[in-house]
Amino acid sequence: MTPEDILAGPLLDRIRGRAAGYDRDNAFFHEDLADLTAAGYLKIFVPAADGGLGLGLADAAQLQRRLATAAPATALAVNMHLVWTGVAHVLAARGDSSLGFVLKDAAQGEVFAFGNSEAGNDSVLFDSRTEAVPLPDGGYSFTGRKIFTSLSPAWTRLGIFGKDASAADGAGELVHGFITRDTPGYKILPDWDTLGMRASQSNTTVLDGAVVPAERIFRKLPVGPNADPLIFAIFACFETLLAAVYAGIGERALTLGVEAVKRRTSFKNGGRSYAQDPDIRWKVAEAAMAMDALYPQLSRVAADVDELADLGNQWFPRLVGLKVRATETARTVVDLAIRVSGGSSYFRGSELERLYRDVLAGMFHPSDDESAHNTVANAWLGPLDTP
The missing domain is CATH 1.20.140.10 (Butyryl-CoA Dehydrogenase, subunit A, domain 3)
Structure with a gap:
């Protein structure tokens, strides 16, 4: 199946036809997302045996390039879902099944978003300004502020990370996990009014004691660069x-x-x-x-x-x-x-x-x-x- 088959002309034309309106109104691309979901687009990396397209990163890149010719903001926001499902795919191909649940959830229609970016954190993935507090049952409570959270109106699973300052004898440990849409302890600020990429609605997400249960904590890494x-x-x-x-x-x-x-x-x-x-x-x-x-x-x-x-x-x-x-x-x-x-x-x-x-x-x-x-x-x- 080629990118032209998956993103067929009529679908691409509909998406292109809505882009200007979303931009003008600073509105989220709800109709685009519904069309892409119906076409199986959010299951690019989901194995064919689980109802997905079973594609790799090279095919996904060509699809995203094609989608962006019609609606860049839609493509940019969809990227965040594809990053998480792509990460699960890339890890699985290398024998690491720790994010297998991401592909299973995506197969069931869950929409993933990327909640890692923080204002003023130029260490990116190697440190965090978000506080991760360990709980007795193995879960963690997260408090911090995440910016550029694309897909804010639509995600059902948000990947986040923070630092447990008490771990590693005070050196700290970076803890990665997912919250769901119905997790208490977070709010989405209606602050996305930008020069461009307006339809992505990449709002700020404020975490205030949001709890990730132990089974959705998928990585604990040392602070600083590492080869994980x-x-x-x-x-x-x-x-x-x-x-x-x-x-x-x-x-x-x-x-x-x-x-x-x-x-x-x-x-x-x-x-x-x-x-x-x-x-x-x-x-x-x-x-x-x-x-x-x-x-x-x-x-x-x-x-x-x-x-x-x-x-x-x-x-x-x-x-x-x-x-x-x-x-x-x-x-x-x-x-x-x-x-x-x-x-x-x-x-x-x-x-x-x-x-x-x-x-x-x-x-x-x-x-x-x-x-x-x-x-x-x-x-x-x-x-x-x-x-």
């Missing part, structure tokens, strides 16, 4: 699927730019098409070449994850490098598309105007530009010397 397979799986799925969304934005911007150039004519040149203008042609070619360099990188990294490639200390540089390449390339291509499309693209309601706002979100996703370059430099040059 969970960390690799999260980075592999998060960065790859994120890159796919931004590749889709760039792809759509290039298509819109080409259509505009062919449609526009030059008054001073006697009505000739701008497709005949050498400067315009150069900009279109620049955008096309940038995208041509991104597609194989996305495909190769995703395929390497599926094929259990052993890239050693080059894995994380490959993953963060893909994310930076995708988000920066998409931003460049959207800019070029606007330049060749003329002033109409500056008006509110233009698809390129919306893509311009959506693509800016790429700079805020982890790994950010500084962190990514540090990761790559450490892999090639070793860590900085300490005084």
